[in-house]
Amino acid sequence: MARTPGLCEGRVVVVTGAGRGLGRAHALAFAAEGARVVVNDLGVGLDGAGPSGSPAGEVVAEILAAGGSAVAHGGDIATAEGAASLIACAVDTYGRLDTLVNNAGFLRDRMLVNLDEDDWDAVMRVHLKGHFLPLKHAAAWWRAESKAGREAAARVVNTSSGAGLLGSVGQGNYSAAKAGIVGLTLVAAAEMGRYGVQVNAIAPAARTRMTERTFAETMAAPEAGAFDAMAPENVSPLVVWLGAAASAGVTGRVFETEGGRITVMEGWRPGPTADRGARWTPAEAGETAAKLLAASEPPLPVYGSR
Template structure:
């Protein structure tokens, strides 16, 4: 039996890239998978059912169970229908993998409001709405005495943890996903729901152009460090019963490396016990900065 045997798993943005790899990996471990994908382009334009349907066909051809969902998860209707599809077709929901997204990269001075809104909408709002509707279902099940070992894996990014030049909208959305993850973990634990976040690095439509040299495929026979399939094993484990007790955490996954990220926590502190003057505050801050660890550089910074 696979590590996800019998679990019902929803993966958003599962028609290509990381989402596709996650869906196939869950199916290979015995899960029943709802493959969500709106079928849009790399910039969010257009729509097509074919990517989701192709992944479903691939899972079924390998002997697994899957169903396609083509709704827009950044709408209440789309998010609600996605959860309802899992419940109606497979009888419940055990794991949600929030992965859908696209890029509209611009330097801040050239970033249009529409491009800001579109990226925040699909990444941050899309995570929130599906998580909300899944959480409502899990809460109702728990109150009815049918508590499930529910799991949520949200998709952040190194851009959300460190920032990325030319990706102000994307970085802000991915940082927001970390905050959402921490809150959801704290709120939903009482209902048996574990919520974690992942910051993956892999070759996808979003990274192939932005980081073309880093994401290039290796020579034949060499380990493909940037293959999205390298990230999926951790996602499957986090989405399974085996990860019991792990919640409110952020991981990085790249190639053969897994890292537990340690976020904001108090560093050097000074307390006068009274109000500072601006000059005193500046002097104190300068001394504290001299003792503090230097921040890691923003991606793309020179």
């Protein structure tokens, strides 16, 4: 009996940080829907230090064993050379690129007064620069294809976080990087639409190496056979849809996803406003701001602040 074509049949998908956790779940889910997958992972530890095995190759082996098609890439996507070689790996191996999922990252959590400059730079590098460089090189390839008359239904899925949307105590570096990814997503969606590229972001919550300690402290493990709301595999269906041609018309959006829940996040937009048509005095500005704040919706609390 012939296999039913999947949602991403024949598409070429690159997933960064795909050796474990969310990235691994995404890579396997794309392959299950017929995609050919480039599995990128540098194989470093939770804090980005030192190699820790060959997780990319292990995921490729899983995909091949299930009858899919995949290739491993072990380059550092936070370098120009590594990001360029990632896109080249997809094009040289499969002749095209359809979807880029930026997922790679690690944590170096500290309260701000204890946060070293190296910890700030390392987290910014892997999350923010590690999104920008693959996006830049993929965009250049898609632009060239478009100019050659071969416009594709290209997709980019970036990975932000609730920490980037609301902030998270003890994660100033991570929160800032993830907020920057939202800004990058909005700009990329506006700039790249002319080349047939849609760019969206997710803010996922799942149990991975980066979060397992938090969930172990705050949530009981699911009973045998019960729905595991924190399994990373719960996030991947939305990522696969966003990475598929079926998501046509959806761009510049941020989705929060956790367990069986999907939420469209609505970002900054004008609230209560006052305009006197002339300069305020400091006292007048303060009085007016207080009135506007009283008429506005209160912000949601920062994670870990209550």
